[in-house]
Amino acid sequence: MKKAPGSKAGEAGIECLSTIRKMGDGRMKPIAKLIFISAAILLLISSIAYDLLGKKDGDKQPPAEQNNPDEIIIVPETGSELTIKLYNHWSKKLIEMPIEEYLIGVVAGEMPASFEIEALKAQAVAARTLVVHQLRAYGGKGCSQVKGADVCSSFAHCQEWLPEDRMRKNWGSKFEQNYERIKQAVMETAGEIMTYNNKPIEVLYHSTSNGRTEEASEVFSSSLPYYKSVESIGEEDAPMFEGSVTYTNQEFADIFYSKYKVRLNPDNLKSQIKVNSYTESGRIKEITVGGFKLKGTEFRLLYKLNSTDITFIFNKNSITMKTKGFGHGVGMSQVGADRMAKRGYNYIDILKHYYLGVEINHY
Numbered sequence: 001m002k003k004a005p006g007s008k009a010g011e012a013g014i015e016c017l018s019t020i021r022k023m024g025d026g027r028m029k030p031i032a033k034l035i036f037i038s039a040a041i042l043l044l045i046s047s048i049a050y051d052l053l054g055k056k057d058g059d060k061q062p063p064a065e066q067n068n069p070d071e072i073i074i075v076p077e078t079g080s081e082l083t084i085k086l087y088n089h090w091s092k093k094l095i096e097m098p099i100e101e102y103l104i105g106v107v108a109g110e111m112p113a114s115f116e117i118e119a120l121k122a123q124a125v126a127a128r129t130l131v132v133h134q135l136r137a138y139g140g141k142g143c144s145q146v147k148g149a150d151v152c153s154s155f156a157h158c159q160e161w162l163p164e165d166r167m168r169k170n171w172g173s174k175f176e177q178n179y180e181r182i183k184q185a186v187m188e189t190a191g192e193i194m195t196y197n198n199k200p201i202e203v204l205y206h207s208t209s210n211g212r213t214e215e216a217s218e219v220f221s222s223s224l225p226y227y228k229s230v231e232s233i234g235e236e237d238a239p240m241f242e243g244s245v246t247y248t249n250q251e252f253a254d255i256f257y258s259k260y261k262v263r264l265n266p267d268n269l270k271s272q273i274k275v276n277s278y279t280e281s282g283r284i285k286e287i288t289v290g291g292f293k294l295k296g297t298e299f300r301l302l303y304k305l306n307s308t309d310i311t312f313i314f315n316k317n318s319i320t321m322k323t324k325g326f327g328h329g330v331g332m333s334q335v336g337a338d339r340m341a342k343r344g345y346n347y348i349d350i351l352k353h354y355y356l357g358v359e360i361n362h363y
Helices: 008-021 030-054 097-109 117-134 162-189 251-262 296-303 333-343 345-354
Strands: 083-086 091-096 194-196 242-248 273-278 282-291 292-295 308-314 318-324 360-363
Touching: 083 097, 091 097, 097 117, 097 162, 117 194, 117 333, 117 345, 162 194, 162 296, 242 251, 251 296, 282 296, 292 296, 296 308, 333 345, 345 360
Parallel strands: none
Antiparallel strands: 083 091, 194 360, 242 318, 273 282, 282 292, 308 318
16 A cells, blocks of 8 residues: 655745755764754654544545536545556546545445445445456456456446446436435445455346345356345336246247247247246246256247246237346345345345355455
8 A cells, every 4th residue: 555645834845854864973962962852752742643634544645626616526536556457438548546435326326325325335345356356466367358457448348337428327316316325335334345255246236136136056057155135125117027028929939939939839929838836036047948948048949038037928819927026136136235224234145145155345
């Protein structure tokens, strides 16, 4: 960690000491001794004052001066020296910035600013953990899609990040209010990450659950001990809790053939679709279509469904697939986090509910 610069008073004391050393051919007269002692006291006092005023909360830097008091300037206010290399899809550039400044843009992009502050804090810690896990300094491999980047701004690959101009465009007159709210969530959790066996965890989260989260092994190739299926209640009123997609029978058959080269009879889809198994959370684990077996996650992607909790409705000329939840279902449900916060839980309660056995530590 870099050393913070000294105060002007401290610099003056050092200059005075340097001048004294040049006087008297190395011999120090009584008046010189007095000046020496005074300068030393001045240096000590200035150093103590700087420690008290400029290094609060873990070597915290003083806030940057704002040229326009009516304009919010995004500046990092933590003492963290940890910086990240971000590939900004908006500008098509690789940029470097302090991690806490970066996280303001992530929380702004990943979670509604209207959510409860404890939910926003949980999101900040989850997002911080994700990027720290990817940092090469912590044994990570960085962003696999962009050479030299620790993380990218795409929600489809790493996690979404919004620059200030996008926040202003999205929020309009509520920019100042929303920005300050998200900054509060980031700053009040500054430096905090989730660890398991003293290592940053691999973070996954999703928008809305179907009432339970999904175990990681049901969606991804590996099983992680902190991702088990847990209850996530109170999400029924969320905008994305229920979804529906309808295709004509012929469209459904054509889509399946284009991917798997299996021909379906569009006049009798019901007899050709069979759910073989469900996960603990009630999502489709395996399904057979036209004699071809595939994972529920593969079926969801093929037909662009919100989740793998699917109910089929067979009509005469069409098929409707109704879903519950939005996303892969693993890890923290963002809506579920907000609902927990509304019931009085804090961000640590929320994180430990969705990520089993983790500890909250500083990186």
